[in-house]
Amino acid sequence: MNMAFHASMGQRIIKRTDVKTTFLVSRHKKLSAKLAPFGGWLMPIQYKGIIAEHNWTRNSCSLFDICHMGEFMIYGNPDENNLGTVISTNLKSMGCGMCRYGFLLNEAGGIVDDLIIYKLKIDQWMMVVNAATISADLKYLQTYLSPEAKLENISSATAKLDLQGPLSREVLQDLVGNDINKLKYYTFGYFSLADEKIMISRTGYTGELGYELYISAEKAGLVWDILLADKRVEPAGLGARDTLRLEMAYPLYGQDIDFFHTPEESDLLKFVDFDKDFIGKSSLLKKHHSGVKQSLCCFKVKSRRIPRHNYKIYKDSVEIGVVTSGSFSPSLLCGIGMGYINKEDNKIGQRLLIKQENMEIEAIIIDKPFYKKGSIKN
Template sequence: MDSLATTPLTDWHRENGAKMAPFAGFDMPVQYKGIIIEHNHTRSKAGIFDISHMGEFELSGPGAKDALNKVVSHDLNTLAPGKCRYGFLLNETGGINDDLIIYCLADDEYMLVVNGACREKDFNHIKDNLPNDLKLSDVSDETAKIDIQGPESLEVLNALMGADWKHLKYFNFEATDALGFSMIVSRTGYTGELGYELYLPADKALEVWEKLVADERVEPVGLGARDTLRLEIGYPLYGQDLDEAHTPVEAGAGFFLKKESDYIGKSGLGTVKESLVSLTIAGRRTARHDDAILLPSGETVGRVTSGSFAPSMGHCVALAYVKAEAADNDEFLVKTARTELKAQKVSLPFYKEGTARKKLD
């Protein structure tokens, strides 16, 4: 087995009692004090996350916008400097190679943030489909990423930076050297709460992390709670809810796709074989990845992609792919290893009290 990669904070996690596990080829913290404790702290105060396993690419050069526009599903014509946008990198048949956020740093200058497990695949795919005169660089190894998430994250960020950041709007970002080095502060996140993502030099990550941990409002949060937080909002996870076998339309994310111009994979978006549905299950019994989805008649029509007990809601929630012709049903059964659980289809988000889009006056 290949050795696991580390982040600039891996030693800190181990020294401070984190339970570690492999994720996306990295040795990552799963939990510190417990998944539910960390989940609830993020929903009520502020949690910090080491997300340095993510990949970051920089693209620049005359014509970069027009060239990248043909590769990704994002509409870069309406993406101004200082703003970022979520979307997809598709294969030729419309399947999802990866989901990613693109940051417009300046005219014809972008940062692409991709999933860590897809870093090499994404870089090669993008490079192979761009003109040779554009500069595409993988800056992942020199870049750390720390997320501050929760209703009190603005106050935590202000204390860290020594300035008020309430002006930063949702899916906007700014570069700053307030801490003595260049970094990006982005009002984005994966929890459904008000939050900020910090992109900073890898050799400054420990310094910033320790300043954040010293704030009494802050607790470190592992990947376990990150998963329950994102699932309560209905955010998909690449490799489970998103994959090369399904299109964004099948994943219920067609509204993210641009319509006016062509890009790789667009021609395959019209085929819908399965649809991703969101399900709630009463009680604490939990659906798991790959559990079968049945109609009440007993016919198998799909499988669970993500499932967990939702701490903020007190019951189980799940995402599942079902046959397109079954997606209009409101009631399903989840066949677990021990029993069958009744599941009700609902609209997203499951948890509706998140503060991510809160207006900061």
């Protein structure tokens, strides 16, 4: 058999010698994880197996090493330093202790990155960004933030662990106390763990009740060990993170969303606030009025076949688009995927044919998310 055929996990593979490792790499090796480069980092793709880890997250609680992602601290009032026009979402309506999903857009309205912005104080904000885009984001922020803004890249001093799953609240409650129950979706607080005040937000990328923990680099290993000592918690890799996020139709930057597509084309306009001024606004409005041509659709495959990145999408015998993300859905037991197609064809119930070489996969457009039983808002 040819094992390198149509590999989809390797799209971002770069030379092994160039990759960075997280604070936890020795622990991953001890757990016999399969490690592979992702976004410039050598990351655990799986421990026991992607499907087992996926199901454990849906039913219990999983711990993910997400230390590769970037964190920036921005000091200053957003009204005075342009932060409000740099981020697509409304910052004015955010109280301290709230966080929000949004984008950095270029002048043409394309997505430079997707992010979560945290309001720590009126004049102190934290931005969490993708690993592969850290340096591009910094350059962008240096260009568009006013000189008064103080920008600090704290990525290398900050560890990020995601604890995700229906049991994650109970697990954290036993470790940090009852106050964790007060954290509402997309809010954060500070909790004592491992003799440190760590920031925990109720956010995630799985569709389950879950938390993201921001810890000092020195304490990353200790917190990892404390969480894994709980029998309800198992480690999960980026493989399961990918199938979990895809079942929720959450986009992955560089794959489903990028420089060349606007939030309207990506069906993510609800994270753009047109009541304010922001970079790319005039282009987005212009494109909206002239009519966008492409749009991101979600489709379910009739079989267990997997529609993979870059497979072509056909309607009848006409090519109408391309797959951006695809996988086997462990919850639905069939192939699922997303891709850009002609906007007029993006209708629920539309039948599609996904093609690659002599392979043909039947699929149907459905409403997102694919998986609707997640514990995310519990």
